[in-house]
Structure formats: C-alpha cells, structure tokens
Amino acid sequence: MRQFTASDGARIAFRDNGSGRPLVLLHGLMAHSGFFAAQDELSREFRLVSIDLRGHGRSDTAAPTVDQIAEDVEALLAFIGVDDAIGIGWSLGASVLWQMLAGPSASRFAGAVIVDMTPRVLNVEGWELGLSPELCEARRIAIRDDFAAFALAAGQAIFAQPVAEHLQDQADWAGAEFARNDAGAVGRLWESLVEKDFRASLGKIRQPTLVVHGAHSQLYGPGTADYLVSALRNAQAVQFDRSGHAPHIEQPELFNRTIRDFAASLPRVRQSETTV
Template sequence: MGYFVTVESGVKLNVEDLNPEGTKTIVFLHGWPLSHKQFEYQFDVLPFMGYRCIGIDWRGFGKSDKPVSGYTFDRLADDIRAVVDELQLDNFTLVGHSTGGAIAIRYMSRHNSYGVSNLVLIDAAAPIGFSAETAARFLNQALNDRPKMMQEVTDNFFFQYITSSFSEWFFQLGLQAAGWSTSAIIITLRDEQLYADLKKVHVPTLIVHGVHDKVIPFAQAQELNQQIKNSQLVPFHYSGHGPFWEEREKFNQLLREFIG
C-alpha cells in the first residue's frame, strides 16, 4: 500500500506500507541520496513473515515532494514524527541507514523516542557525517555533474561484486532526488553533529556496520557502541556501506532476532 502523508503545508512524503496487519512494525529510513526502494530485499521477505514494513522517502528524495528548504536533521526528524502521528504508530522498530541513521538518532533525541521500542543503525552517518574535504568534492559534483557524483557513490558503496544491471538500478535511485536536496544534505552532513543526541538514546539499539565501509568508517560504529547505552555492535565482515544488500540473509535474520 502506497500513499502520501502531509508533513507540513505543501510538503507530502511518499510512504510504502506493506502488510499493515502485521503484528510488529518496522519503519525504514533510507540513506543519501537514495529512497526507500534501497530496502527492496527486506520488503521482499519480511512482510511475508508477519512484519509490517513502512518505508519513507524523505522530503527531496524518491517520490516525495521536493521543496527548496527543510533539510536539517531537526526538520527531517519532525517529518518522521508527522508520519508516525498520521499512521498512529506505536511500539515500532526504527531502522536508519547512513544519513537515515543520523535522522533516526535525531528523532530519538528530539522526540524523546516517541513510539520507538527498538533502534537499528546501519552504517550510520553519526556522530559525524562528511569531512569538509569529502563534502566539498560531493557538493561540487552535485552542482555541476550530479551523475558523476552518483557514479562515485555507487562505486564506493559496495564491497562485494555487483552486476552492471544492479549498478544501473542503484544509480537511478540516486538520480530520483532533486539536485537541490542532494546538495542540501551534503551541507547538513558536513555541518551537523550528533554527539549530544547519543546520550538521549535509551531503547535497545542494534548497530550494524560493514567493516569494509568506505563511506562511513567502521570506527564510527565503535564510537556509537561506546556512547549509546544498551547497544550492541555486529560487524558485517563481507560488506561495505550496504550490508542490507551485501549480506541480506544475515541482516534479515539478525533484524528478526533483535525485534523478537
């Protein structure tokens, strides 16, 4: 089931809601500059095991509206709260990948973990995101040759081999975003930090991170594990930045075990 949820005047988010009758709910937040479709290999499986799976395209990405403003972690977290309120969600597991992990952490801090029973962080861009050097390179590409930027993202994302067909599919996911939202998130990842937020995460937290991640170093997952109480870190030894795809069977099983 797909529909749009209004999060503020003139801005609607695209929401995919699979198996609304499921007994346990999982809300997925994608990474930059992709969409909820990056979790295809979770949505193919988990709803048929009784889980309600909700994928949200952030503003500016996927099929959501693409306003020129609102790309701070605060606003993005508020957008998620608006969806949670609209769908009357409670006792759900919040899963965030990369920048989606940063948004999830800000949601936990800013909205006092509202409705969330468990948190899963996948190669989260936290407590920091891009270095000034990386941000400058991506920003220059985003503003002048966005397909080149997306090709670099694709090339650095995976540790395991991907086919040319899969690469093209992944590449096109990133180009669904607007150029201005793609650029705005680069600046947010450069300028915002989440150190203060980590102390406000109190629910059981699973940290998943590919040891070969070239985008967000594995050391950042170790730091999250140290700073977030009641957290556990599970390294994925055959993954880069996308363990939900590269080791999807292991990831899906781990997620099910963690949710219980």
C-alpha cells in the same frame, strides 16, 4: 504508494505493509524506499513502514533538511498510528532516527538499528570518525557541478569493492536511481547533514540499539561502530564481513535474520491505539 501531507504542504510518499511490530525503514542520501526491497519478506512478520524521505523518490523536494525530514516522519508515524517500533536508519536515515530519538517521538520506538553511519559527518579537531573537511567540500562541489557523474559513482561506491559480480546490476541500478534526484535538493540536504552533530545526544537515547557496520565500507570504519557502542546506553555492534555501506542490500538474508533476532530480544513497550 500512499501519500501524506506534511506540515508545510509537502507530499511525502510511503508504504505501509504487513502486520506485527512496526519496522520504520529510513533510507540513505539519494536513495528511496525501494532500496529496502530485500526487506519486503519481513512483512510476513512485521508491519513495514518505508518512506521516500523529503527530497527523494516520489516525495516532494521542498526544503529538505535533516530536521524537516525528522518532522515529516514524526507526523507520519502519528498519523498512521505507529508505536512500539524499531527504527532502521541507513546513513542519512540514521541521522533522521537520532533526531527523533532525542525528542518527543522517542516514545514511539522500542529499539533502533543504525546502518553504517557516524554521529558527526564532518571531522573537526578531536574527531576523526567522519569525513575530512576536504572530502565534505569536494562532495558539495561535485553535487553542484556534475551531479550525474557523482550519483553514478556513488551508486557503485556503496558496495564493497570491487563490486561482486552478482551485485553489479544492483550497483548500476543504485547509481541510476541516485541520478534521478534533484541536484539542488541533494545539495541542500548534504549541507544540512554535514552541519549535524549527534554526539551529545547519544547518551540520552534509552532504546536498545543495534549498530550494523559493513567491514568494507568506504565511508566509516569499525572505529565508528565502536564509538557508537560506547556512547549509547544500550548498544551492540554486528559487522557484515562481505558488505560495504549497504549491508541490507549486499547481505540481505543475514541482515533480515539479524533484524528478526534483534526484534525478538526487545520487550513490548505499548500497542498502537490508532489505525488508518
């Protein structure tokens, strides 16, 4: 992996493979770029930029927040010359993508793919498409007090239940990889994620958006996908009938084909003028 130095000196690890329209792959909480391994075949047609977000994988753990991670990614894309991209944000990665699409970096993106995420994690009065305050608090405490157990359980929970036999090794691997993270960094990032509310930003996003939802997700139901389609200017949803929270891992062939089809539907915006 290559490394990029962020504005505060933190080192951010990333991969940059293939050629063609860029796909910017942004992973979920406790994951890393390796969770998109099944998408490596897309490098035959696309330029794949996959990042270990701050606080994860081989990147530094200093001060991870949604805002800081979005700043890291924005600076990295400018550094390596990425334009006309499709952002693919899974869970936490979707929040990072929304943060960028609501700001100056939006011009670097031709489209967006949101994988099983809600614009507001914390349920409040009038909003029930996230997680209850009790569950959000329970997760905060579990991360603080017994992170290893929390991480191992979360690795299983991102898959449709019961975990299919052919996916059990991947579920075990996911839990083990989750557990490798620094509990303090994950806790700080979880609190940052719970504080975020992107509902007011959605209507400002102009990029065509594909909303990917796992039919058996234990986090967000089909109502969340329906809300996103109605709130975004140009969005469509696709449901993965045999997936939970991680369709790109559980049904990779269908996911990759869906990305190819979505990319083919997008017009070219502009070509990158900078390469490294």
